[in-house]
Amino acid sequence: MESIGTDQKETAAADKLDLGVTLCGVRMPNPTVLASGILGLSQEVFDRLAHLGIGAVTTKSCSLQPRVGWHNPTIVNWGHGLINAVGLSNPGVEVMVDEIRTAKLALKKHGVPIIASIFANTIFDFGTLTRYISEAEPDLIEVNISCPNIDTQHEEMFSSNAYVSAQVTRMVKRHARCPVIIKLSPNVDSIAAVAKEVVNAGADAICAINSLGPGIILDIDTARPILANRTGGVSGPAIRPIAVRCVYDICKALKGTPAQVIGTGGVTDARDAIEMILVGATCVGIGSAIYHHGFNVFNDISTGIQEYMGRHGYHSLEEFRGKALG
Amino acid sequence: MAYDLPRSARIIDIQRETPLVKTFVLDTDIDAQPGQFIMLWIPGVDEKPMSIAGMRPLTISVARVGPATSALHDLTVGDYVGWRGPFGRPYRLDTDRPALLVAGGYGSAPLYMLAQQALAHGMDVTVAIGARVADELLYADRFEQLGVQLLLSTNDGSRGVKGFVTDAIRAQFLPDAADDAPVISDPDAEPPHGTSTRSLSLYACGPEPMLVALYKLCRANGWSGQLSVERYMKCGFGVCGQCALDDVLVCIDGPVLTLDQLEAKRDFGHFHRGPTGRRLEI
Numbered sequence: 001m002e003s004i005g006t007d008q009k010e011t012a013a014a015d016k017l018d019l020g021v022t023l024c025g026v027r028m029p030n031p032t033v034l035a036s037g038i039l040g041l042s043q044e045v046f047d048r049l050a051h052l053g054i055g056a057v058t059t060k061s062c063s064l065q066p067r068v069g070w071h072n073p074t075i076v077n078w079g080h081g082l083i084n085a086v087g088l089s090n091p092g093v094e095v096m097v098d099e100i101r102t103a104k105l106a107l108k109k110h111g112v113p114i115i116a117s118i119f120a121n122t123i124f125d126f127g128t129l130t131r132y133i134s135e136a137e138p139d140l141i142e143v144n145i146s147c148p149n150i151d152t153q154h155e156e157m158f159s160s161n162a163y164v165s166a167q168v169t170r171m172v173k174r175h176a177r178c179p180v181i182i183k184l185s186p187n188v189d190s191i192a193a194v195a196k197e198v199v200n201a202g203a204d205a206i207c208a209i210n211s212l213g214p215g216i217i218l219d220i221d222t223a224r225p226i227l228a229n230r231t232g233g234v235s236g237p238a239i240r241p242i243a244v245r246c247v248y249d250i251c252k253a254l255k256g257t258p259a260q261v262i263g264t265g266g267v268t269d270a271r272d273a274i275e276m277i278l279v280g281a282t283c284v285g286i287g288s289a290i291y292h293h294g295f296n297v298f299n300d301i302s303t304g305i306q307e308y309m310g311r312h313g314y315h316s317l318e319e320f321r322g323k324a325l326g
Numbered sequence: 327m328a329y330d331l332p333r334s335a336r337i338i339d340i341q342r343e344t345p346l347v348k349t350f351v352l353d354t355d356i357d358a359q360p361g362q363f364i365m366l367w368i369p370g371v372d373e374k375p376m377s378i379a380g381m382r383p384l385t386i387s388v389a390r391v392g393p394a395t396s397a398l399h400d401l402t403v404g405d406y407v408g409w410r411g412p413f414g415r416p417y418r419l420d421t422d423r424p425a426l427l428v429a430g431g432y433g434s435a436p437l438y439m440l441a442q443q444a445l446a447h448g449m450d451v452t453v454a455i456g457a458r459v460a461d462e463l464l465y466a467d468r469f470e471q472l473g474v475q476l477l478l479s480t481n482d483g484s485r486g487v488k489g490f491v492t493d494a495i496r497a498q499f500l501p502d503a504a505d506d507a508p509v510i511s512d513p514d515a516e517p518p519h520g521t522s523t524r525s526l527s528l529y530a531c532g533p534e535p536m537l538v539a540l541y542k543l544c545r546a547n548g549w550s551g552q553l554s555v556e557r558y559m560k561c562g563f564g565v566c567g568q569c570a571l572d573d574v575l576v577c578i579d580g581p582v583l584t585l586d587q588l589e590a591k592r593d594f595g596h597f598h599r600g601p602t603g604r605r606l607e608i
Contacts, residue, residue: 038565041603044573060567060603068601072373073365075561076410077330086560089568091604221334222369222406291565294578 017306018316021055021283023260024179024204026113026139028283030055031273031305031317032298035264035287036117036142036183037061037086043103050110053299055283057112059100061119061144064129066092071228078217081236081266082288085214085229088119088147093132100136113139115181118172119147123158126168130175143172146185146210148233159185159210162194166201179204181262184246186212186239191246192253199259207262207285208250209243211235236288240266244275251280252325268292270304277305280322330563332367332408335384337401343387344462347432348399352384352407359416360440361531361554361582365562367408371397375559375577377531378412379435387464389432413562414581417552419443420527424450426499426549427474428540430491430532431457434465436554437531441474452477452498456491456536460484491532492539499526500547529582530554534608538595544585551585557598568599 019030032055039045040060049057069089075082090096096116104114116138120126126143133141145158145168158164165182172180182198184191186209195206211233217226225231243265250261263276264285273284289297305317314320339351356364358378366386367373372394379385390399401407417440419425425444427437434455444451454477457463463485469476478486479494487494526547530540531554544551557569557576564578572591574580579587588594597605 039567039570039575041567041599042570042573045567045570045575048573066602066604071371072560073332073367075566076332077563079331082565086566089560089602091602095604217331219332219334219369219408222408224369226332226367226408228372288565291561291563294564 017309017314019302019305021317023056023113023262023282024140024181026179027111028055028113029053029111030298030302031277031281031283032056032301033115033262033264033283033285034058034298035285036115036144037084038287038290040117041091041099043099043106046103046114047106049295049298050107050112052295053302054112055298055302056115056139057103057107058115058142058285059096059117060090061088061117061147062090062093062096062129062133063088063119063121064093064125064132066090066095073226073228076217076226077291080238081234082291083213083215083217083227083232083234084211085227085232087229093129097133097136100133100138104137104139115140115142117142117144117183119144123164123167123171127171127175130172134175134177138178140179140181140205141172141176142181142183142207143168144183144210146183148185148187148211148214148231157185159183159194160188162197165194166197169198169201169203173202181205181207183207183210185210186242186246186265190249192249195250195259196253199254199257203259205260205262205282206250206254207264208246209239209265212239212242212265235266236291237266237268240272243267244279247276247281248279248325251322255325267301268297270301270308273301274305274308274320277317277321278324280325282321330410332365332373332410334406334408337403337405337407338383340403344464346389346391346462347387347464348390349379349385349387350398350407351380352386352409354384354409355382356384356412357381358412360443361416361436361552362412362414363562363581364409364411365413365559366398367410368394368397368401369406369408373408375413375556375562375581377436377554379438381439384409387432387435411562413577415579417529417554417582419447419449420550421447421449423525423527423550425452426495426526426528427451427453428491428495428528428530428532428536429453429455429464430530430536432464433531433533433554434469435531437529438465438468440529441469441472445472445474451475454479454491454495456480456494456532458482490539491536492543495543526550528552534595541585541588541594552582553585553588554581555583555594556581558600568603570599
């Protein structure tokens, strides 16, 4: 009986610990962010996630024109995470503006901001798209220049090249009416160098990392790649150590700038989220973890962070953010 | 962490059910519950959600309706397909009330497993099947062999009640309510015995306009209802969001949804999301 009473008291105390974060001036109730590409289509699903304690949501990446994406299979569990080649399917900016506008109204009641993810084939189109998407007045814009599954006119993704990444950043910043996040790929020699360039070009925050790869998973009986696109981006627990290293490198490189970081990649529980915050992330992107833990993963992570804070005597995330950077 | 890649299986038997529907038997078993589905991979073509019609061995009945199902229909015995699952929430059998299973179009497969389960519980089972014409009545013979009470309907009246499956149900269970009750043209059709219309449990699978009509029928008569809905899917496990019906993810919250789960859903009967994710009219 006594131990039950103590547990309750501790839980009550933990509930009061402040998990709130401010990302580029936008207030979030906690540091959990729905990563782009996951569930990010339906305003009603966003609302459901808000009821379940999410900190912020990111939409699926939206383009100027609708995209049907690749045929199935597009996402499978390969044993240590997911591999996907969805092909950036989305209904196009015209439809997404309506979805985001409606979602924003519903999310506002919960104090949950909405991040609009955008993707374009050319630097010029990034500008046009930013102008269109701004009509929905998202709280933030995330610029996806790092999808490994796209079929663009150019040979490589924008984020492979620091100079091109900076040009995209300048173009989006010129047309945006809200803070801009640039989402980077780990498939580069130095992700920190790319991060520095885009921040110099005006990026307000970095989201790292996009899925790794691409990779291939075969069906050994038919000797065929399982994904219809043959190759796909690798995500989930297997890539987490790489994601943590990337965030570590970026946060070190960006020290002294106001730029903030969303740490994304294989985070499945509170321990993983705390790890991201310890290497300097302001908030933590959650994607593949929904496959393993369902919609409650956001609340579970918040509760786990509060328990950690209680154990270490922290009152806010600021007290331990970046502690591992030395 | 378990692998959940498509497992390959050979087709060991193919049976023609109706002009559009073939049944494929695979050389593998599955543990599943009635109403759950698999993601069926046609290598090099596409992957689609499919109802499970039989578990030992894994059996599916598929209508030729698009490029993926056409490619499947072109396969022969010995060819490989892949499958992963089972996914989704099954029908939950209410053993306290007589069961009315309603299949429209290609919806018979999951109900076949449910009918077997209900009969094993010694329940009073009526199966209503609706189709456009007599030779499209899917699984009528299979259900007949199970020994359930069968209620057939066709739009052209070529077999059973002329009209929709809901007309046949009304004529059978709610004769007083229907002023314009359709004439039962099948002389073999007999009313089920000892069935109280106040206490039916309805389980359905079929086209969404039929499900909407059944939803209304259940609500109007105080029946409980579990309706299996269909949506375009990518992952099958609650990550891609493509199958969202309002805030319900059909792959993990469904495909079998209760009347309460469908209550006041804007999409139900009206919209589904296509490959781009855009809401399209049904």
